Amino acid sequence: xxxxxxxxxxxxxxxxxxxxxxxxxxxxxxxxxxxxxxxxxxxxxxxxxxxxxxxxxxxxxxxxxxxxxxxxxxxxxxxxxxxxxxxxxxx
Amino acid sequence: xxxxxxxxxxxxxxxxxxxxxxxxxxxxxxxxxxxxxxxxxxxxxxxxxxxxxxxxxxxxxxxxxxxxxxxxxxxxxxxxxxxxxxxxxxxxxxxxxxxxxxxxxxxxxxxxxxxxxxxxxxxxxxxxxxxxxxxxxxxxxxxxxxxxxxxxxxxxxxxxxxxxxxxxxxxxxxxxxxxxxxxxxxxxxxxxxxxxxxxxxxxxxxxxxxxxxxxxxxxxxxxxxxxxxxxxxxxxxxxxxxxxxxxxxxxxxxxxxxxxxxxxxxxxxxxxxxxxxxxxxxxxxxxxxxxxxxxxxxxxxxxxxxxxxxxxxxxxxxxxxxxxxxxxxxxxxxxxxxxxxxxxxxxxxxxxxxxxxxxxxxxxxxxxxxxxxxxxxxxxxxxxxxxxxxxxxxxxxxxxxxxxxxxxxxxxxxxxxxxxxxxxxxxxxxxxxxxxxxxxxxxxxxxxxxxxxxxxxxxxxxx
Numbered sequence: 001x002x003x004x005x006x007x008x009x010x011x012x013x014x015x016x017x018x019x020x021x022x023x024x025x026x027x028x029x030x031x032x033x034x035x036x037x038x039x040x041x042x043x044x045x046x047x048x049x050x051x052x053x054x055x056x057x058x059x060x061x062x063x064x065x066x067x068x069x070x071x072x073x074x075x076x077x078x079x080x081x082x083x084x085x086x087x088x089x090x091x
Numbered sequence: 092x093x094x095x096x097x098x099x100x101x102x103x104x105x106x107x108x109x110x111x112x113x114x115x116x117x118x119x120x121x122x123x124x125x126x127x128x129x130x131x132x133x134x135x136x137x138x139x140x141x142x143x144x145x146x147x148x149x150x151x152x153x154x155x156x157x158x159x160x161x162x163x164x165x166x167x168x169x170x171x172x173x174x175x176x177x178x179x180x181x182x183x184x185x186x187x188x189x190x191x192x193x194x195x196x197x198x199x200x201x202x203x204x205x206x207x208x209x210x211x212x213x214x215x216x217x218x219x220x221x222x223x224x225x226x227x228x229x230x231x232x233x234x235x236x237x238x239x240x241x242x243x244x245x246x247x248x249x250x251x252x253x254x255x256x257x258x259x260x261x262x263x264x265x266x267x268x269x270x271x272x273x274x275x276x277x278x279x280x281x282x283x284x285x286x287x288x289x290x291x292x293x294x295x296x297x298x299x300x301x302x303x304x305x306x307x308x309x310x311x312x313x314x315x316x317x318x319x320x321x322x323x324x325x326x327x328x329x330x331x332x333x334x335x336x337x338x339x340x341x342x343x344x345x346x347x348x349x350x351x352x353x354x355x356x357x358x359x360x361x362x363x364x365x366x367x368x369x370x371x372x373x374x375x376x377x378x379x380x381x382x383x384x385x386x387x388x389x390x391x392x393x394x395x396x397x398x399x400x401x402x403x404x405x406x407x408x409x410x411x412x413x414x415x416x417x418x419x420x421x422x423x424x425x426x427x428x429x430x431x432x433x434x435x436x437x438x439x440x441x442x443x444x445x446x447x448x449x450x451x452x453x454x455x456x457x458x459x460x461x462x463x464x465x466x467x468x469x470x471x472x473x474x475x476x477x478x479x480x481x482x483x484x485x486x487x488x489x490x491x492x493x494x495x496x497x498x499x500x501x502x503x504x505x506x507x508x509x510x511x512x513x514x515x516x517x518x519x520x521x522x523x524x525x526x527x528x529x530x531x532x533x534x535x536x537x538x539x540x541x542x543x544x545x546x547x548x549x550x551x552x553x554x
Contacts, residue, residue, distance in 0.1 A: 053154035
């Protein structure tokens with residue numbers, strides 16, 4: 001069954017397993033998103049933001065990364081929760 | 092099913108591991124790798140300083156949304172070329188992996204290249220493998236702290252320079268240098284310099300082989316490109332076994348020994364800490380350090396070289412080797428097609444774009460002369476590095492009239508000009524309620540600069 005339970009991943013490995021793929025995905029998403037949309041044309045929530053393009057790209061990147069992290073953490077969380085159910089070997 | 096997890100004290104930042112102290116190695120492949128490191132790092136650190144036509148030759152100008160690559164200026168509209176370039180890079184990786192195995196990992200991967208550079212600095216400061224192990228095992232002393240502090244200081248300076256260069260690809264590097272000298276770097280520039288520096292410091296100084304083992308996606312799927320004719324680094328067990336130490340000069344056959352003297356130098360030089368004599372392992376990045384190391388030992392023993400060598404699975408099994416095989420030919424075909432597409436696309440690319448937006452407020456209106464009129468907003472994007480004058484014409488309906496709000500169209504280099512165009516047509520010349528018309532834009536001073544854009548023309552419709 002589950003010879004290697006993901007629950008036994010060290011904390012550091014868990015963190016990188018979430019942070020690293022979401023980082024790669026965030027780079028791709030940022031590239032694609034800002035190729036299509038100029039941050040100068042974007043007015044999020046009718047806020048009149050006066051920020052530099054570099055700041056807009058950076059913030060965009062972090063938002064994508066955050067969503068990737070949430071998704072990755074969700075996957076990790078449910079995998080761990082599931083492993084707890086199907087792996088009776090650990091008390 | 093019940094597996095005991097390793098005791099927590101052996102778990103490092105990423106996974107349970109022991110620190111690897113790669114032993115220095117010299118030989119043909121080591122020289123090749125040093126050459127590769129010098130060339131690739133040279134390209135990385137010097138490219139931002141190259142000039143072209145009075146600007147930085149390679150600059151990914153994010154605020155202006157333009158990528159300059161020598162004579163080429165790419166706009167967000169040219170995204171397809173960047174995408175094609177990425178696919179091309181991926182495909183070449185497949186092709187070269189199928190032929191030569193993990194040459195990318197061993198010689199060209201930034202992780203290898205920077206790790207090699209950081210290891211070199213480590214060696215210069217802390218000494219060879221034995222000295223480094225001794226230093227780490229030894230008691231904490233002032234000398235040890237001094238050595239370690241010096242190493243980290245030099246690493247950090249090198250990392251900061253790396254981060255600065257990285258940001259120099261996105262902000263003109265001379266401007267960046269001036270800002271740095273005046274201590275007036277923007278918050279995001281500062282952040283990205285530090286971020287990239289930290290990533291380099293961490294990956295090349297600490298993570299090293301763990302990046303290859305745990306984080307690299309290529310390392311996980313490269314085996315899919317492998318077949319029995321792919322070049323691999325392999326130990327020759329028939330020749331080497333049974334391994335064992337012996338005095339120099341004795342005949343190993345008489346002593347019942349193979350050629351491997353079990354000196355374990357191949358293990359000591361391995362940057363991922365594996366024993367190549369255990370067979371092909373996914374940890375092996377094909378850096379060939381073990382080949383150089385073993386060749387040196389074989390030379391000392393006056394045995395023939397090549398106990399560990401570049402070979403293929405077929406060759407070790409005594410089967411014939413084939414370079415050209417379906418897999419390689421399929422990769423090569425796709426690669427050639429992609430190259431052709433990219434090259435022709437870039438050669439035929441017209442640095443001019445016309446966007447036509449139909450006025451959404453009214454479907455059509457009737458002019459005092461009784462003609463049906465549609466209004467369009469035109470955006471002319473001149474992606475060339477010179478300004479041009481253009482002539483606009485329209486076609487699609489017999490005897491149509493094109494009226495422009497300013498007929499003299501001149502667009503400066505790298506800018507967008509907006510204008511209002513009206514098409515007027517006789518109701519009886521219309522074929523249907525909605526039909527297509529084309530706008531032709533032609534530069535007056537350059538024949539190849541022309542583009543055509545379609546739009547809809549809406550009329551009252553006839554019964």
